[in-house]
Amino acid sequence: MTGRAATTAALYAGFLALWALGDALRRREPSRYLLLGGAVLEAALLAGAAIGAGELGAPGQDAPVHGGYLLASIVLFPLGLLLGRDRDGRLAPAPLAVALLALAIVVLRAKATA
Amino acid sequence: MSAGWSRALTAAYAFMALAAGARAGVQIATEFDAAPLAFTLSATSSAIYLLAAFALRREGPRWWRLGTAACSVELVGVLAIGTWSLLDPDRFPATTVWSGFGSGYGCLPLALPALGLLYQWRRRRDPHVARPGAPLPHEEVRRARDPAATERRGSVSC
Numbered sequence: 001m002t003g004r005a006a007t008t009a010a011l012y013a014g015f016l017a018l019w020a021l022g023d024a025l026r027r028r029e030p031s032r033y034l035l036l037g038g039a040v041l042e043a044a045l046l047a048g049a050a051i052g053a054g055e056l057g058a059p060g061q062d063a064p065v066h067g068g069y070l071l072a073s074i075v076l077f078p079l080g081l082l083l084g085r086d087r088d089g090r091l092a093p094a095p096l097a098v099a100l101l102a103l104a105i106v107v108l109r110a111k112a113t114a
Numbered sequence: 115m116s117a118g119w120s121r122a123l124t125a126a127y128a129f130m131a132l133a134a135g136a137r138a139g140v141q142i143a144t145e146f147d148a149a150p151l152a153f154t155l156s157a158t159s160s161a162i163y164l165l166a167a168f169a170l171r172r173e174g175p176r177w178w179r180l181g182t183a184a185c186s187v188e189l190v191g192v193l194a195i196g197t198w199s200l201l202d203p204d205r206f207p208a209t210t211v212w213s214g215f216g217s218g219y220g221c222l223p224l225a226l227p228a229l230g231l232l233y234q235w236r237r238r239r240d241p242h243v244a245r246p247g248a249p250l251p252h253e254e255v256r257r258a259r260d261p262a263a264t265e266r267r268g269s270v271s272c
Contacts, residue, residue, distance in 0.1 A: 024118070024119070064144055065137070065140060068136045072136065075132070079128065079132075080125060083121055083125040084125070086118070086121070092118020092121055092122075094119050094121065094122035095121045095122045095125040102133075105220070106133075
């Protein structure tokens with residue numbers, strides 16, 4: 001994901017991270033709208049990664065590093081969902097907030113290395 | 115409902131292990147000769163992050179000690195390498211995770227061990243985590259209800 005699309009995705013991930021952080025501070029389970037927003041973001045990142053993978057190796061691009069960031073961008077949100085579940089299967093919002101914040105940074109780094 | 119702050123800390127460690135490990139793996143595979151010290155340090159830090167992520171999630175005195183040791187090594191590492199990289203930048207032609215006190219990762223490598231050690235300090239009072247041989251919660255309830263029975267049970271030797 002490059003250009004304005006990457007900036008938009010990073011800002012959107014940051015917004016979702018703040019939402020999850022708000023839920024964590026109020027000790028509430030993440031709302032279904034937050035998870036739906038995360039799913040939309042993940043779909044956009046998957047599409048962006050597919051397009052970015054097709055353009056890997058372009059002149060002036062650090063291909064391995066950019067590929068690593070593309071891979072990280074699609075793995076982080078599912079990993080956050082996995083790590084956020086407790087033994088009863090309930091989802092906690094704080095790990096999700098950390099995952100979304102990391103995602104915003106990774107998308108910006110991917111944009112910088114494209 | 116728990117907000118899951120401890121799991122957030124574990125998640126942060128897992129993400130750092132992923133980021134540092136992937137980066138070090140690519141650099142070691144493609145350009146190890148350019149900066150062997152820096153890339154080896156990045157790989158080492160990734161292993162420590164992974165160890166800390168596992169240890170902070172587990173219960174029991176052994177895991178508590180392992181987690182505390184991992185966080186301590188990490189704190190010493192980031193302070194030592196951060197200072198070294200500023201004093202002698204020629205030794206680090208490529209940056210490591212700990213260079214400049216982790217400035218490449220928003221100083222998260224400096225904040226994480228401090229948060230990890232704070233978490234471990236708070237957890238030390240939890241008898242099931244930090245103290246070997248501590249009674250489990252159901253045993254404490256039983257002891258509170260009937261101390262004599264617990265004494266009798268404790269005196270039987272097999």
